[in-house]
Amino acid sequence: MPEPSQNFSLTLRVNGAEHRVAVDARTTLLDALRDRLHLTGTKKGCALGQCGACTVLLDGRRVVSCLMLAVMAEGRQVTTIEGLARGDDLHPVQAAFVEHDAFQCGYCTPGQIMSAVGAISEGRTGSDDEIREQMSGNLCRCGAYTNIVAAVRDAAAREG
Amino acid sequence: MQPFTYVPVADAAGAAARALAGAQFIAGGTDMLQLLQENVVQPQELADLNGLGLAGITEEGDGALRLGALTRLQEAADHPLLRERCAVAAEALAASASPMVRHMATLGGNLLQRTRCLYFRDVSTPCNKRQPGSGCSALEGENRHNAILGGSEHCIAVQPSDLPVALVALDAEVLIQGAGGAERWVPVEGFHRLPGDTPEIETVMQDGDIILAIRIPAHATRCRSHYVKVRDRASFAWALCSAAVALRLDGEGRVAELRVAAGGVATKPWRLIRVEQELLGHRLDRDRVRLAAVWASEGAVTRSGNAYKAPLLQHTVERAILELGGLA
Amino acid sequence: MNAIIGQPVSRVDGPAKVTGHATYAAEFSLPGLAYAAMVLATIPRGHVRSIDRRAAEAAPGVLAVMTHEDAPRLPYKQIAQRPQVDAQSGEQLHVLQDDQVRFNGEPVAVVVAETLEQAVHAAELVRVEYARSPAVTIFDAKQGRPPSESNAKAGRVPELGRGDAEGAMAGAPVRVEARYVHPREHHNAIEPHVTIAHWEGENLTLYDKTQWVDNDRKEIAHVFGLEEGNIRVVSPFVGGAFGSALRTWPHVTLAVMAAKRVGRPVRLELTRRQLYMAVGFRPHSEQHLRLGADKDGRLVALQHDVVQQVGRYEEYAETALSPTSHLYQCDNLHARYRLVEMDTNSPCPMRAPGVVTGVLGLEMAMDELAVELGMDPLELRLRNYAEQDQQKGLPWSSKELRACYETAAERFGWARRKPEPRSMREGGTLTGYGMATAIYHSDRSGGSASVALTGNGMAVVRSAASDMGPGTYTSMTQVAAETLGLPVDHVRFELGDTNLPYAPVHGGSITMASLGNAVVAACQAVQGKLASLVRAAQQGPFAGLAEDAVVAREGGLGRADGTGPAVPYAELLRQHNLGWVEAEGSAQPGEETKKYSSAAFGAIFVEVRVDELLGTVRVPRMVGAYDVGRVINPKTARSQCIGGMVGGLGMALEERAEWDARFGKVMNANLAEYLVPVNADVPSLEAIFVPNDDRDFNPLGVKGLAEVAICGVAPAIANAVWHATGRRIRELPITPERLLG
Numbered sequence A: 001m002p003e004p005s006q007n008f009s010l011t012l013r014v015n016g017a018e019h020r021v022a023v024d025a026r027t028t029l030l031d032a033l034r035d036r037l038h039l040t041g042t043k044k045g046c047a048l049g050q051c052g053a054c055t056v057l058l059d060g061r062r063v064v065s066c067l068m069l070a071v072m073a074e075g076r077q078v079t080t081i082e083g084l085a086r087g088d089d090l091h092p093v094q095a096a097f098v099e100h101d102a103f104q105c106g107y108c109t110p111g112q113i114m115s116a117v118g119a120i121s122e123g124r125t126g127s128d129d130e131i132r133e134q135m136s137g138n139l140c141r142c143g144a145y146t147n148i149v150a151a152v153r154d155a156a157a158r159e160g
Numbered sequence B: 001m002q003p004f005t006y007v008p009v010a011d012a013a014g015a016a017a018r019a020l021a022g023a024q025f026i027a028g029g030t031d032m033l034q035l036l037q038e039n040v041v042q043p044q045e046l047a048d049l050n051g052l053g054l055a056g057i058t059e060e061g062d063g064a065l066r067l068g069a070l071t072r073l074q075e076a077a078d079h080p081l082l083r084e085r086c087a088v089a090a091e092a093l094a095a096s097a098s099p100m101v102r103h104m105a106t107l108g109g110n111l112l113q114r115t116r117c118l119y120f121r122d123v124s125t126p127c128n129k130r131q132p133g134s135g136c137s138a139l140e141g142e143n144r145h146n147a148i149l150g151g152s153e154h155c156i157a158v159q160p161s162d163l164p165v166a167l168v169a170l171d172a173e174v175l176i177q178g179a180g181g182a183e184r185w186v187p188v189e190g191f192h193r194l195p196g197d198t199p200e201i202e203t204v205m206q207d208g209d210i211i212l213a214i215r216i217p218a219h220a221t222r223c224r225s226h227y228v229k230v231r232d233r234a235s236f237a238w239a240l241c242s243a244a245v246a247l248r249l250d251g252e253g254r255v256a257e258l259r260v261a262a263g264g265v266a267t268k269p270w271r272l273i274r275v276e277q278e279l280l281g282h283r284l285d286r287d288r289v290r291l292a293a294v295w296a297s298e299g300a301v302t303r304s305g306n307a308y309k310a311p312l313l314q315h316t317v318e319r320a321i322l323e324l325g326g327l328a
Numbered sequence C: 001m002n003a004i005i006g007q008p009v010s011r012v013d014g015p016a017k018v019t020g021h022a023t024y025a026a027e028f029s030l031p032g033l034a035y036a037a038m039v040l041a042t043i044p045r046g047h048v049r050s051i052d053r054r055a056a057e058a059a060p061g062v063l064a065v066m067t068h069e070d071a072p073r074l075p076y077k078q079i080a081q082r083p084q085v086d087a088q089s090g091e092q093l094h095v096l097q098d099d100q101v102r103f104n105g106e107p108v109a110v111v112v113a114e115t116l117e118q119a120v121h122a123a124e125l126v127r128v129e130y131a132r133s134p135a136v137t138i139f140d141a142k143q144g145r146p147p148s149e150s151n152a153k154a155g156r157v158p159e160l161g162r163g164d165a166e167g168a169m170a171g172a173p174v175r176v177e178a179r180y181v182h183p184r185e186h187h188n189a190i191e192p193h194v195t196i197a198h199w200e201g202e203n204l205t206l207y208d209k210t211q212w213v214d215n216d217r218k219e220i221a222h223v224f225g226l227e228e229g230n231i232r233v234v235s236p237f238v239g240g241a242f243g244s245a246l247r248t249w250p251h252v253t254l255a256v257m258a259a260k261r262v263g264r265p266v267r268l269e270l271t272r273r274q275l276y277m278a279v280g281f282r283p284h285s286e287q288h289l290r291l292g293a294d295k296d297g298r299l300v301a302l303q304h305d306v307v308q309q310v311g312r313y314e315e316y317a318e319t320a321l322s323p324t325s326h327l328y329q330c331d332n333l334h335a336r337y338r339l340v341e342m343d344t345n346s347p348c349p350m351r352a353p354g355v356v357t358g359v360l361g362l363e364m365a366m367d368e369l370a371v372e373l374g375m376d377p378l379e380l381r382l383r384n385y386a387e388q389d390q391q392k393g394l395p396w397s398s399k400e401l402r403a404c405y406e407t408a409a410e411r412f413g414w415a416r417r418k419p420e421p422r423s424m425r426e427g428g429t430l431t432g433y434g435m436a437t438a439i440y441h442s443d444r445s446g447g448s449a450s451v452a453l454t455g456n457g458m459a460v461v462r463s464a465a466s467d468m469g470p471g472t473y474t475s476m477t478q479v480a481a482e483t484l485g486l487p488v489d490h491v492r493f494e495l496g497d498t499n500l501p502y503a504p505v506h507g508g509s510i511t512m513a514s515l516g517n518a519v520v521a522a523c524q525a526v527q528g529k530l531a532s533l534v535r536a537a538q539q540g541p542f543a544g545l546a547e548d549a550v551v552a553r554e555g556g557l558g559r560a561d562g563t564g565p566a567v568p569y570a571e572l573l574r575q576h577n578l579g580w581v582e583a584e585g586s587a588q589p590g591e592e593t594k595k596y597s598s599a600a601f602g603a604i605f606v607e608v609r610v611d612e613l614l615g616t617v618r619v620p621r622m623v624g625a626y627d628v629g630r631v632i633n634p635k636t637a638r639s640q641c642i643g644g645m646v647g648g649l650g651m652a653l654e655e656r657a658e659w660d661a662r663f664g665k666v667m668n669a670n671l672a673e674y675l676v677p678v679n680a681d682v683p684s685l686e687a688i689f690v691p692n693d694d695r696d697f698n699p700l701g702v703k704g705l706a707e708v709a710i711c712g713v714a715p716a717i718a719n720a721v722w723h724a725t726g727r728r729i730r731e732l733p734i735t736p737e738r739l740l741g
């Protein structure tokens, strides 16, 4: 068993690549991504799990990265918004967000998209009501909600 | 956030040892991280329970369900055993937090979620629960979220979790392993403590105790059950009030078994015995349910901001029973 | 070429935003970046008795702790003509300049450390002892006083009116009177406020969340006594702001001081809780209305008092009386605006500042009057339709409000409304229909842009504008593309940098009406410049031609007489061995405000479902029709409108700062207890634009739409709740305690 420690040198697996990163035990996965790995696509809105802007996939499941210690993410697969597109080809959810204008300022958008990708793969986008409920952990203060539903519906249909 | 050490633990004994040495546990981290970020707690060490292998839902020989403490809320909400036999729990879980939080949060951690009282989470204000003896700011303050039942002059904080309310309606028990390794069962109804003059003590948990599992007895799985949650917005909010009902009718359509519990309004998940008594042995009809539900707020003590919770509680209980009874 | 203006072009910055590559202020990666955290006062008024910083200074990684004891004394020079976004009188907060505490949450120290975790922790270790003085933390409308003269001069007048309101009211056959309360609200853009300050010798670069880079630079120059030329502000993406990033807040000054102290770039990002204290908010307001009408529903008298809270160290005031002054025809009108001083951080503009408040009271009172008259609420509005701006005595530059009413009512199915309250039940729930009018005055300001035509066929258009979400990047690209005759993907618009030509504030819905015309001018200027070059050349298709013989057409230049082909810009540049050609253009407001009154209009219809037993209100659908002048991009414009509807829904049903007067503090300072709408709250939103093109207001014909989109939504919902339940809830938000109470 590892010894208790305040400082860690971790290997984080993000978007298929391994990154060595030195963190404090206190460092959240969100801060590690943004400030240590400079993967700033994942956004900080509240740092308290209350807005969804920091949503990433952890072993394929959507989580809020602000409520996870970076040390606890070691050995798991983290997928961020930067890991969705293949080169210049947008992921279908990303393309649908652009097409349906499912954002304004764009700050909640990476979190919305990661949440949508998660919801689709979980099979929870069967109806508009279900999409609305499933996307309710991601606040959009610009109020793009109905466009977000249209985008998710569309992307789910294209993927399914 | 004060610096702390982090250590993963591999077995319950090791975990207990760390706890006795001053560590606090972390499971999903969804409440712990909020408390750390707001400087409400200052652990020296966090011992990570995720290696204990306590996740999963199984059926026991007698038909009881056993829910591992490290099971994530979403996994439990989706689990066929729970959805089919304990709808109230699956519904309560599905209405908790957001999908992301549900993927992280554990059942054990949910039982131990700290209050959402505004003063508890703002360290610049007095709060007996956070800082014993400093005073309760909510009594004369912004208390629309606070409890009307089970409070004391020292604290009126709501226990904010949805799941334990459902578990009380299901007559469930918590399996706790003590620091010395001994296991004990505690009914969920007796798990949380009233604040009295020690609001900082919230549960029966002792130093080094670990929650291993939750057990829903077979008789409860034979009830039909239902959860109604009232919140300020359509989703992603803690309950202003909630009602959990488990019901079994006899062959004549009379109430043979009934447990009703309320959340969002009390300092612990609140069993509504009197409401149950009013209905036991009777057929359900709208008037009887409405009159029984009036008893829900018996003993309520209201304050400037939370008086609405008394009628709301009655109505929520009425709605939950009516919906379950097919009368809504 | 097809028209580009008016097309639903997808956002040009969309790919950057959906891939996570758009860079917001916190995300500039600078070598040696250090992190700052603030210590905020915990008393509402008094002074700092002592600060014990030893533990903080000794904490690992700490580079500096700064308090009023050792912060540099800053000149805080006055700006000759205060920008509209600033408080018009009093003094902005002079941060860390003395031991005084003016409100709960005033910064009393800042800590800089190697990592964020270290900075936050060290800030927690700073021990501050305070001496409290009596504080004013209770809003008492009776304490209201008129706004200062400087605010009055800036249009925040203490009174306005016409005719004899008091006399006419006394004689009015039908009267209603009511008081409405609207609590303090917070912008809560999802991106927190954040600044990175980076000194290089005498030069300062700020990566900041701001709606106005040019003013940010000016403010910091005045605070520190620096030359504007030594400061650069960079802000290419703003993660929502809604007014909170119009002015330059104290934390920007702190970041600049801290960076100077440690000699490294410093990032200061506010926590969600700090945002409730460190930037502004929509002030708490109470209003009192009296409406008098004749039996046919014609308004004969209107009295409207608005009282709002204000901070004590500076005076921020709003144009809350403006909608009442001109929304309806009424000969006898009196409106009064008062401010109640409180020990709080200063309020500031939040989407449709003042107007949303005035519209709320007026449109709820109109609904009450309709009930009193037994008249359809829409009919009442039509009977009092203002054919001109009666207060200013000017015609509207354009007004298609009637078309808004008709279109939205039709689309919504208003005719199905049964007039009686509680008369529409569906599935055990009470259904209610409500409507309201929206208005927001249209303004313009001066601004400039530059356009460079390049040899590879691109046009690069630049201006120090901002895009906090409405789509400036996209709509300006369209305007330039159409003017230049180029496809959209051959135009790139750059903004958010003080190195670019001056742009006015990105607020008050003025961006397109102001800067759009500058972009047109810049495009025309560069076309003209290229034309002069090729005319003056020795050879080439246009060599030696007269000035008026060469015109821009089809993405290039051609002969004015239409003979011969148009030659693309890029080809002309090649022919003349030019890498690029660049020109600036600007636009200023003209005489239009002397001749016309201008405003955007809207009509909002909503359906609510009230669960009477539980006291919850849900809004299954809303339909709005808007006259916003010409619509540059219906796709992004629609997004602004539905965003306004969502904001209005929050205002009606969810948003409220839970203010504890004992501490002078917002207690629900997060996003879990200060609720804003979530996706499940808004099943169906429809926004329709009625055709209009307001060339009398400005050459592009646009009026602006960000603000009008939120006006009218909350009163429409409150009116629908009345219709559903028969209960008039006059205090927002309409939460279960109000419906069960």
Ligand SMILES: Cc1cc2nc3c(=O)[nH]c(=O)nc-3n(C[C@H](O)[C@H](O)[C@H](O)COP(=O)(O)OP(=O)(O)OC[C@H]3O[C@@H](n4cnc5c(N)ncnc54)[C@H](O)[C@@H]3O)c2cc1C
Binding pocket: A048, A049, A050, B024, B025, B026, B027, B028, B029, B030, B031, B032, B033, B034, B049, B069, B070, B073, B095, B096, B097, B098, B101, B104, B105, B106, B107, B108, B109, B110, B111, B112, B113, B160, B161, B162, B163, B209, B210, B211, B212, B236, B237, B238, B239, C672
């Ligand atoms: C934005 C947001 C919204 C939410 N909304 C809701 C809601 O609507 N309804 C609701 O019910 N909940 C809600 N929650 C709370 C959430 O469900 C709880 O935070 C979560 O269940 C706690 O579980 P955890 O595993 O994350 O606990 P942690 O945060 O890891 O731990 C919480 C506490 O439990 C202790 N602990 C955890 N597991 C054990 C164990 N096995 N034995 C002993 N001690 C243990 C820890 O030491 C700690 O003190 C919300 C949370 C967030 C962030």
Ligand code: SF4
Binding pocket: B115, B117, B118, B119, B120, B126, B127, B128, B129, B130, B135, B136, B137, B138, B139, B146, B154, B155, B156, B157, B199
């Ligand atoms: S109610 Fe309890 S938690 Fe809230 S302030 Fe009082 S003591 Fe603290």
Ligand code: FES
Binding pocket: A043, A044, A045, A046, A047, A048, A049, A050, A051, A052, A053, A054, A055, A064, A065, A066, A067
């Ligand atoms: S930043 Fe993680 S949920 Fe808001």
Ligand code: FES
Binding pocket: A102, A103, A104, A105, A106, A107, A108, A109, A139, A140, A141, A142, A143, A144, C190, C239, C240, C469
């Ligand atoms: S697009 Fe701005 S918050 Fe969602």
